[in-house]
Structure formats: structure tokens, C-alpha cells
Amino acid sequence: MTISIRQTRYILQENTLTLVAFLMFLSLIFLAIFGNAIAPYDPLETNSAIALSPPSLQHWFGTDQLGRDILSRAIVATRLDLGIAIAAVFLSFFIGSILGVLAGYWGGWIDNIVGRAIDTIMAFPLFVLAMGIVAALGNTVENIIYATAIINLPLYARVIRSEVLIIKKAGYIEAAKLSGNGDWRIMARYLFPNALPVMMVHISLNMGWAILNAAGLSFIGLGVRPPTPEWGIMVAEGATYIISGEWWLAMFPGLSLMFAVFCFNLLGDGLRDSFDPRKKT
């Protein structure tokens, strides 16, 4: 990673909000790893006797229509939601980077094909494209990841490509070429790593987007299978209970969702500022 510890410290010190976001991020990671162990109840265990009970000392976030503990479900869902987002973002980052580097470095017909493919994706209403993919392939976790990855692909490919276009004109690339480095080596050793910092901003912002996207799919009914706890689906199912006064069903998973997305957005924002040359005035 090109972001050194020193750099990280600089970013955090400069901006308290980013520091807060970083702490939020750590707590999310903690919940994702240890969530199953610290959840007070079995997130899948139903108990019709206590169905729809409001938040209490026993059940801090209340229980849902089947008497399942919402706190436990919200905690356990962290891993899946982050997992979907990370996997999707990684996938689109990985493929997008390769496409972007190739298109930017070589130009010509590769650039043309990649450009057209990306324009096609961009011409779609992205959410409908994601819906279509999941509906067509079936609503499994993998397909939600693929769909989210595909709709984010253009972003990465475009950003990397334009970064590469700038970097490849830099003197040290010319120098590397002259000293006999092959194209692949230049791309892997010089172009890609140098485009990475800018990409970090997008990755972070994109994580939030990916989580929201998965939640939106759930709301339409294309989310993960029941009874798997997942924030989006919990909000979507809880939404029907808001009017009848059982607000906690949707509220707490909604807040968890917001917490995570907020965290990634703030992080991305902080990163963006530290890379933004205009800010250094």
C-alpha cells in the first residue's frame, strides 16, 4: 500500500470527522469479525411469545415479527453486509483497474472496446441494471455481489484510465521504458501503484454505495434469502411495521445501515481532501 502510516496520521489529525469515521470503521470491522460471538441471542431463533416486543432491557433493539432479537440480527448482519460491499467493490476495482490500465496505456482498439462497453453500462439506469441482473440470475449473495460489481465497474475503469493517461507522460515512466522495462512490468510496477491513492477515495465512497445498493435490492424483494439477517432486508421488512407503530423493526437496522454507509462516506471524504491539491492553500 502506498498510503504510509505517516500519511494516515496526517489525514486523521487534520480532520476530526475523519478520525471519528476511522473509529467507526474499526468498530464495524470488530463487529464483522466477532459479531457472532458477542450477539446476545441466536439471530435465527424465533419465539412467538415475545414477537414484536419493543426495545427493553432484555432486547435492546426489540424483537421482530417472529420474536427474533433485532440487536443480535443487526450485529450478525455486519459481516454479510460488509462482505457483500467489500467483495463487490474489490471485484469492480480489480476488473476495472485491469481494463482501465490496459485502455489507458495502450489506447487504440482496446481503449475503444473498453470505452464502448463502459458507455453501454453507463447508459443504463444503474439500479435497474442491478435489479435485472439479480432477477435474471437469481437472488443469491453471489449474484448481488456480481450485480453491484458490474454497475460500479465503469467508475473504476474510467478513473484509472484517466490517471494512467496522466501518469504515462511522466518522466519516470519514460525512464523506466528506456531502461528496458516491458509494457506489463511498467503497468504493474509503475502505472497501477501510482493510480492507487486516487482509487482509495473511490473505494471508500463506493463501499457505502454498495451497501445502499444491496439494501435497495432487498427492498424490492431481490435481497438475500430469509432468514439470513441483512440490514437492507430487515429495513425493508420492518418498513411495513412503521405505520402500525412498531418502528424499531426498521429503525435499528436502518441506523446500522446508515452508520456503515456514513462511516465509508466520511472516510472517503477525508481521503479525498488529503489528495486534493486544491485544498493545500
Place this chain on the structure above:
Amino acid sequence: MKRRDLFKTGTSFAAGFALAGALKGCGSPSGTEKAATTASTGDEEVILTVVQGGGFPNSLDLHRPGTNRPGYGSSWNLYDRLMTFDTKTRPDGSLSYDYTQLKPELAESWETEEGKSITFSLRKDAIFHDGKPVTANDVKWSFDRAVSVGGFPTFQMKAGALEKPEQFVVIDDYTFQVKLLRPDKLTAIDLAVPIPLIINSELVKEHITEDDPWGMEWVNNNDAGGGAFELESFEPGKKLVLTRFDDWKSGPLPQIEKVILLDVPEAGNRRALLEKGDVDINFSLSEKDTKELKETEKYAIVSTPIENCLYSVDLNTKEELTGKPNPFADVKVRQAVAYAMPYQAIFDTALYGEAVKQFDAKSTKVNSTEWPQPSPYKTDMEQAKASLSLSNYPDGFETTLAFDLGTKEWAEPLSVLIQESLAEIGIKVALEKVPSANFRSVLVEKSRPMIINNFGGWLNYPDYFFFYAYHGQDATFNGSSYQNPEMDKLIETALKSEPGKEDYEKSVQEFIQMAWDEVPRIPIVQPYLSIAMQKNIEGYQYWFHRQLDFRQLKKV
């Protein structure tokens, strides 16, 4: 004006189901029917605002392929039929149509020549919304259309042995005859369901093209009826506005002058609209809303068990599914599952107690032809384990349970509870939610080992239900793909006979018994159809088509 005065004749279909002989008038005035108030209340127009779940009419033409269930409702009010069903009072005081009593609508009276024909005398004063008189030619054209267009209308007509245009004869302008291909207990009833509606044929003929001999294109969005309400505006997916047709002659003039039906997809918003007093009626409530709105005591709520309808878990009985042996082909496995169902928890949490239990019957022996009737199964994990240990899968297996996303409000919690319970006897269930449109394909393909089914038959006979749900013809609704020649024989015997006859009673009881012993489908509950109205709305009546009849409603 009393209803009795309006109608010269009616029909009595008592237990014996006499289609025989000339039908004499009886009227059967029921105590709850009030004198119709024809005068409008004051100067203000009486407007009824309605929201309903389960979709929005997607066509005004009931004969069009793909017209959805809410489409029956709009068509029911825009068009008349020859006959309709009378009203009865249910034990809880609510009103229901009475499938044993037919009464006149566009036909003033009719005569039946047993096994040969039914001859209808049409009302001479009836006119369509454009002012043209309703004649026997219109009736014939409409019936010809229903049996010719294919799809559901043709299918439904066939259920009453109405199959060919030659069966429909115009005697004179006001006399119309249906020739019978064979005696069938369902013929007369089938003429009172929504499909054989009377269309203004002269009007539609102006819009007929070569590709479209029945004017489907035009009737889809336009009013060609003569019913109690006429079309003011139709915006698909948004709003339907009907206004009262003041020259309607086929019944007492409705009190409601204008109906606004609005499409509000979110159930929570529909409920909010009612609670804020912005709409008069929220129709087709979820079980939860029914229960909670009842508790507020602020609304008039009517829940009627949906006739001939069951929420059930269907176990696929095919020997193999996608090339692999199917555990549910083993009756011991099916029985084990039936004993492992968490019935009471489902009833309490998934259905909020708003349904009729169809489990834990008092006796294990079937001794009535009543349908639906509770199965003898109840939650008994010991029995379940014992039964499973006798099967080829003593340690359980992995399988999936599919349900319709459109019914997820109750089907999802139900499935989750089943999943949890079956895990106890070693059956690991993965849940699959299928979007509504695809669920139809799932039913047709019969490719899933276990599904949640909610089949209900229009015509209220057990043999009718069994013909679609258990018969070896393997209809769409036979979710278990159950095939058993003995079962088929019993069902066919009952279909040919009629209630009250010995062979009918005997075969119905026997096929129900067989359904319990073999359990290809595990009945859970009989659902309710629930409506919540503001307290000033009266006259709601349950119909087998599960749509609102605006003609009967009143605002006080």
C-alpha cells in the same frame, strides 16, 4: 321500493340442487336487506374512496388474456350478467353471497328444460351506458366472445359445460337460450360468475379490426357495459373513477354516486390513509392490519373465511426431481413433515390468529363433506421422528421450500417457522422466495420439492377443489403433482353427482380421508378476506371473486 317488487323470479338451489323443471319465483328476502335508498343524501355527491391491496385493475376487459384479479372487480361493477347470486347472512352477522340462490340481473326470469336448455327472458327496459337497449344479440355476442377468445374466459365457461357459440341462441330481441351439451350442476352457477358479462356489441363492433375480431383493443380501456356504474376515467396503475349509471334497471339504484379507486402499493400507506380518514375503504387487509385495526374499534371490519381456499404446504410427490430421488415421494416422510409443522406458532405469529385453523381435527376419521375441514395432524415431534425413522431418510435430508414473494407478508414468517421446526427432525430447509410472476411458472413446472400454496376455487364444492388440487390431470394448482388413480375415480364420481346424493357424500368423504392419509398437501389454515371501512360505510358483502361490489355499499 322493496327488492321483492323488483324481481319477478329467482331460483332456488337448495341441497338437492334442482336444475330440474321450471324455476319458480321465491325471492327469498333476507332480513338484513334494507330498502334501497334511491334518493341521494342532500346536495353533496356521495363519493366512495377505496384503496386495495393485491394490485390494480390492468384492464377493463375481463376477457382479455392476462387481466388480473382486481380487474374482476371493475368489470363486475361496469357490466351486468344475466343472473347473480342472492345474499345470505353469515353466523357472525356479516353478509355473503349465497351460492345456492340465483336471482335475476339482466334476465327477468328463466326457464329450464332439464338437460336440454335454459331460456332467459331479458329485461325490456335495460339500456347500455350509451343508451342502446340491451338485446339478446348482445348476450349472444358476449357469450360467443367468452367461449372463443381462449385463455381463462373460455376455460371458466367450460367449467359450466359452456363450450361452443352454437349453444347460444337468439330467439327474439328479448329471449335468449342456452342449449346444454350435457346436464351439469355448474352450468347455471357459471352464468352468474364474472366471465359471462353482457357487452354492448353494437358499440364494440365499431372498433373491430381484422386482427381483433372481438374488439379487445378497445374494450381494454373503454366502457362497453350497462352495469350500475359507468366509467369516468381509467388511468392504469394510478386511479379508476366510476360514476353511478342513473338509468340502471337490473337492481336497486346504488346509493354511492361516485367511486374512486386508487392504486397505493405500500400496505403501510394504505393503512395510514384509512387511519387518517383519507379513504373510506381499505380492502384486502393483511392479517396483522386486520387484527390491529379491530383492536382500535374505530373501523367497521369484516373478515370472511375465503370459501374453498387453503393456505397449505405442498409436498412434491414425484419419484424424482431434477434427476435425483425425491424424499417426499415417500408417504412416511410426508407424514413426518405434517406432524412437524409448528401449526400453533404459525397461526399466532404468521397469521396473527386471523384465519380458520385447518389442523388438529377432533376425529381422525372423516365424517362430513364440509370443505375445507381440519386435517387430523397436529404438532407432535415424537410422531414426526417416529414416522421419519420408518422412511428411507431416517436421519433427514436437505431440501428447499419455495414461496410467492407476493404473499410474503404471511408466507415468509410461515416458511421461517417451518424451516426452524423441520430442522429439529433433521430436515434442513433452504428458503426460496419467488417473484409472483415466476411463481406461476413454478406451479406449472412442479419442479420444487416443497411450496407454499394458496389455492382457492371459485365454485364452492369440495370436488371442484380436489379436481384442481389433487386430481391426476395434474392441474397448475396440484402443487404436489399428486397422482393416484383411486383418488381420481372418487373425484370424478363426485363431480358427476351432486350434494345430497349418496355416491356424492361417500366419495367426497373418501377422497378427503385419502388426502389426509397420503398428505401430498398439508393444510394450515383457511384464510380470511378482510376489509376495513370507516364506520359510516355499510352493506359490504363477501363475494367469491373477492372483489368489492360497489352497488351494495352505502355511506350514511
Place this chain on the structure above:
Amino acid sequence: MSKHSTPQFILQRLLAAIPSAIGVIIVSFIMTRMLPGDPAAFFAGASATPEAIAQVQETLGLNKSWIEQFFIYIGELIRGNLGVSLTTGQTVIYDLVTRLPASLELTLAGVLFAFIIAVPLGILAALKPNSWLDHLSRFITTAGVSLPTFFTGLLLVYIFYFLLGIVPAPVGRLDLLSSPPEHFTGFYLLDSLIRGDFNLFVIAFQHLILPAITLGIFALAPLARITRASMITILGSDFIRLAKSNGLSPEKILFTYAFRNALLPIITTMGVVFSFLLGANILVEKVFAWPGIGSYAVEALINSDYAPVQGFVLTMAFLYIFLNLAIDILYGIIDPRAGF
């Protein structure tokens, strides 16, 4: 980049869009055919026999190979026929034409709301970068973009309609009893004013508030951010320093010089945000029973209703192409230096 005339530029851009338009047609065709379920089974009705379904498949042309179906589809497309929706029973063209103005009106209102809130926030943040005001502004806008729109929408309905009762019921563009104004633009706010029906204008406005806010909240962040950034750049530029040293009042500097110059990137961003929201308003439409094309597409997709999905995707693709073009042209008009 060489300089061209505007018509030439437009033509060039349109030609450049052809490949992606073809791509969209192909991808949307394949996507819909891959949807599970059989429209014929749905079309044939509840009690259809396998034979009846096969018959419907034949009439709908679904028994043909994908390739054949595709060429039939293209043929119909060229004749301007987008097919019929099974869900609404209407032609797709009719549905799209009647529903598109609703989506556009909602999206425009959302962008406008975002503009009104985000720009002042951005300016305040730019005046005192890294102050608590800056952080607060960032906190608010980031929180806005972190909320799932359907959740925000339901929450707002619950609070402002159900609990407080200060906005009308979420039943679409007008209340139950009003009928839409005569059709000029399809925008109820405009049409009601054109007809001089102020009452209807108020009703339409009230119904627009919550969905527009729900949508607009989502667009606060990018607008506030770009306002802040461009204001900071401009406030630090030489001509502002010059103006300051000339003793012009701070207000005059801020609004007459700084803001006017910062407006350009803001407007471009608004264009981008608009096209983004046009796609993102699907869930908002669903929550508010808003009769736009987004809710229409969702319904169609869930029901494996091919024609509306394809029609919707195609419409959106063309809208995007024209929007991007419009943004570029606008950019050229506001800032002649940008050129083409």
C-alpha cells in the same frame, strides 16, 4: 481540441452515442429474456393447461429462438412499437409518455431542493474552511447520502403525514378527488399555473414536497462539496484579492464576484446529479405511489414483463445521452472558454 460549430458538435456526439445505444438494446434484450418465469404462463391465466400456455407462447412469439425474437423486436422498434405491458395492459409508449413527466417533475424538484439547501451550506463551509460550521455542513450532507432513500421516505411519511398530519397522504401527484390539469407540459405545477388553477397548484406542490425532499437529501453531498471547493478556489484567487483591496463590501464580493464565478461547476454538477437522481428515484416513487417510470420499471421487472423493462431502459439511455449533451452545451454557453 479543435473548435467546431455547435451543430457539428451535437451531430458528432449523437453519432458517438450510437454504439452504446446499440449496446443498450442488446443487453436489455438479453437481460429480459434471462428473467426467470414465463410471461406466457402469466398471460394464460391461473387455470391454464400446459397446452394453453404453449398456445400463448406461440401468439406472443416466445417459442421462437432468441435470435428470431431479437430481430422481430428490432423490426418493431424501427416501426416505433415498443410492445404492450402485461402489468398495465397498455402500450409501453402510452405508459412511458404519461409517466415520464411525473418522474421528471419529481427529479427536478429534488435537485432544486438540494440546490437550495446545499449551496448555502457549501458557501458557509467555504468561508470558514475547517471550522465547526464546515464540519457540520459535511456531517449533514454526508448523513444525507448515507440514508437508503426508501427508509428516509417511509420515515418522513410516518412523521409528517401520519404523526403530524402536515403533509397530504402519499398517494401520488394529487389527492384523491382532484383530477390532473389539462396537459401542456405534463408537469402539474406548470400546467396548473398555465390554466390559472392556483388551488390545484397548491395541491400538486404539497404532494411533491416529501418525495422531492427524500430524493433531494440524497443529492446534498455532491452539490455542497462542489460549492465549497469552487468557492474556496475562487475566494483565494487574485481577482477577489484585488476586489478586497479595492475596498468592495464583503457581501458584494461574495455574491457578485465569487459566487457567480463558482456557479459554473455547480451547474454542471447539478446536471450530473439530475441524471443520477433520475435513475435513483425508483425506490422513492415506489414509496410515494408516484406514477413515474421508475416504479413502472420495477413492477415490470418483478413480473418478468419484458416490453416495459426494455422500453424503460431505452428511454433512460436516450435521456442520459441528451442530458449529457445538454450539460456540455450549457457548459459552453456559460463559459465560452470551455469551447468544444
